[in-house]
Amino acid sequence: MNIEVLRAFSVVILCISSYIYAQGMKQNSPPHIVMIVADDLGSNDLSYRGFNQITTPNLDAMGFNGIILNRHYTEAICTPSRAALLTGQYPIRIGMQGEPLKAGEDRHLPSDVQTLPQLLKERGYDTYLVGKWHLGPARRDDTPTRKGFDYHYGYWNGYVGYFDHEIPVPISPSISYNGYDMKENFKDAWIDKGKYATHLFTEKALDVIDQQNIDTPMFLMITHLAAHTGKDGLVEGYDEQEMNNTYSYVEDLQRRRYLDAVRHLDDSVGKIVEKLQQRNMLQNSVVVFMADNGAQINGRFKNAGSNFPLRGEKFSHHEGGIRNAAVIYSPLLEKRNYVHDELIHITDWFPTLYSLAGYAGRYKLLNGTIQSGFFDTFSPEPTSLKQMDYDVAAILNSPVNKAIEESKSNPVMLDETLITGLRKYSSALRQFPKCMNKPENPEICKKYCLFDLWIDPCETENLINDRSKAKIVSTLKTRLQTFWRQVSPQTNKNVDVNSNPAKYNGTWCTWLDDELCVKTRINADY
Ligand SMILES: *[C@@H]1O[C@H](CO)[C@@H](O)[C@H](O)[C@H]1NC(C)=O
Ligand SMILES: *[C@@H]1O[C@H](CO)[C@@H](O)[C@H](O)[C@H]1NC(C)=O
Ligand SMILES: *[C@@H]1O[C@H](CO)[C@@H](O)[C@H](O)[C@H]1NC(C)=O
Numbered sequence: 001m002n003i004e005v006l007r008a009f010s011v012v013i014l015c016i017s018s019y020i021y022a023q024g025m026k027q028n029s030p031p032h033i034v035m036i037v038a039d040d041l042g043s044n045d046l047s048y049r050g051f052n053q054i055t056t057p058n059l060d061a062m063g064f065n066g067i068i069l070n071r072h073y074t075e076a077i078c079t080p081s082r083a084a085l086l087t088g089q090y091p092i093r094i095g096m097q098g099e100p101l102k103a104g105e106d107r108h109l110p111s112d113v114q115t116l117p118q119l120l121k122e123r124g125y126d127t128y129l130v131g132k133w134h135l136g137p138a139r140r141d142d143t144p145t146r147k148g149f150d151y152h153y154g155y156w157n158g159y160v161g162y163f164d165h166e167i168p169v170p171i172s173p174s175i176s177y178n179g180y181d182m183k184e185n186f187k188d189a190w191i192d193k194g195k196y197a198t199h200l201f202t203e204k205a206l207d208v209i210d211q212q213n214i215d216t217p218m219f220l221m222i223t224h225l226a227a228h229t230g231k232d233g234l235v236e237g238y239d240e241q242e243m244n245n246t247y248s249y250v251e252d253l254q255r256r257r258y259l260d261a262v263r264h265l266d267d268s269v270g271k272i273v274e275k276l277q278q279r280n281m282l283q284n285s286v287v288v289f290m291a292d293n294g295a296q297i298n299g300r301f302k303n304a305g306s307n308f309p310l311r312g313e314k315f316s317h318h319e320g321g322i323r324n325a326a327v328i329y330s331p332l333l334e335k336r337n338y339v340h341d342e343l344i345h346i347t348d349w350f351p352t353l354y355s356l357a358g359y360a361g362r363y364k365l366l367n368g369t370i371q372s373g374f375f376d377t378f379s380p381e382p383t384s385l386k387q388m389d390y391d392v393a394a395i396l397n398s399p400v401n402k403a404i405e406e407s408k409s410n411p412v413m414l415d416e417t418l419i420t421g422l423r424k425y426s427s428a429l430r431q432f433p434k435c436m437n438k439p440e441n442p443e444i445c446k447k448y449c450l451f452d453l454w455i456d457p458c459e460t461e462n463l464i465n466d467r468s469k470a471k472i473v474s475t476l477k478t479r480l481q482t483f484w485r486q487v488s489p490q491t492n493k494n495v496d497v498n499s500n501p502a503k504y505n506g507t508w509c510t511w512l513d514d515e516l517c518v519k520t521r522i523n524a525d526y
Pocket of ligand 2: 481
């Protein structure tokens, strides 16, 4: 009987955790999402982190106007970091851990793992990747446009020369394969050979934004070559003469080239944000910038970056490899202009950004009901009840509020505006159209029911037969089955007749430890 009750009443809600992530955002229509990823950027090499060798005005402005993510953790290497970012999974769960993927290596994201752009695309986003992929190029199905991106301009492997866009891979001490790696979807972009990579990607990204229908949500990911080393293990300066002049105070030539790459990267961020504003998209955009891992300080691909004062570098699990630069700006963020000190991991972006699309955590699957739906009706409308005016003064003068005020522990004190605003927000459910027009006799959920809690929090409309929701239904059913496998048998029992207080001087006692209980005595004389 009890097992049956449990079986009949099972609920799954998709991605509760991501739903919580989204709570810091005001929700309008799904926002445009622009994610900019730098390659092998040292966590010290941005001026908002206190670094004074160059100024990175655009990234600083993004962080100071938005949020500086001070404990943003990534994986220590390119391929694992990008796998984590695009799948929301730890690389160890999908075989993408370890060494970066080599050109000519047959490795790819598992086909049953959904990528962020795939999910966003299903939800109506246009999805674009400009720049590096590095998650498998052996067959077409492994590449960006078969993994969720509508469009890709860039390279499939780990890096390319800044101008010649070639990548060599050593096969033996004396043999190395070398090839051109700059594509527009599947087409080799020979026409762009010789163009400085950062400028090329910026141009393509600006084209994407220019051509975007601004009423359709856009997911644009820009994965720069900068500040990774290029073809010969060197970062290449854009205009070395100008670079030499600009950084005449920097002795080391490699460091000069690295700074030049960072400067062009920062400029690119400036152009992207400027373009979003020109197209009137910024007001509904989320712009994220991050480094994929720390700078490489030693070894073949050392780029002259700095992770100061942290220990370690790319490949290392000391902080210098994994605690990296990241900032977020969005006018939709309710709280801005601060340094966020809590831990964020690169896998967190997947559920966070997906929930911003307004769709995760949204659906609820019910499987049956209990007692034929006896408990599934609506509470009656309170309109017939006599109501009074909301007494703001009573809240302000309440002992709780007074005590909190007196403790001076809250930075903000309540006032009428704040109370009215918060109350309106927390009672918003009442205003939902579907809640205001509830059916008299709602359908009892005898078998499966699917509700869209986002637009129908009052569960008035069962969407289980809506064909466009078939995929969500099957995902939730699978999840429910997973829960079933984890269910321990219910331990509920019937009332034990020996527990009757009549036996224990009219009290509830620990009847199985009967000897410690006061027993009822017939005709007792206490
Ligand atoms: C830049 O400076 C380096 C020396 O630090 C020099 O070798 C190089 O030729 C200079 N490049 C140009 C284009 O002036
Ligand atoms: C739904 O409930 C029925 C009846 O208890 C059960 O057989 C079925 O496995 C449940 N479905 C899922 C997805 O758990
Ligand atoms: C038994 O219950 C009576 C009240 O009905 C109470 O006065 C009495 O103290 C109780 N006896 C003991 C031993 O607790």
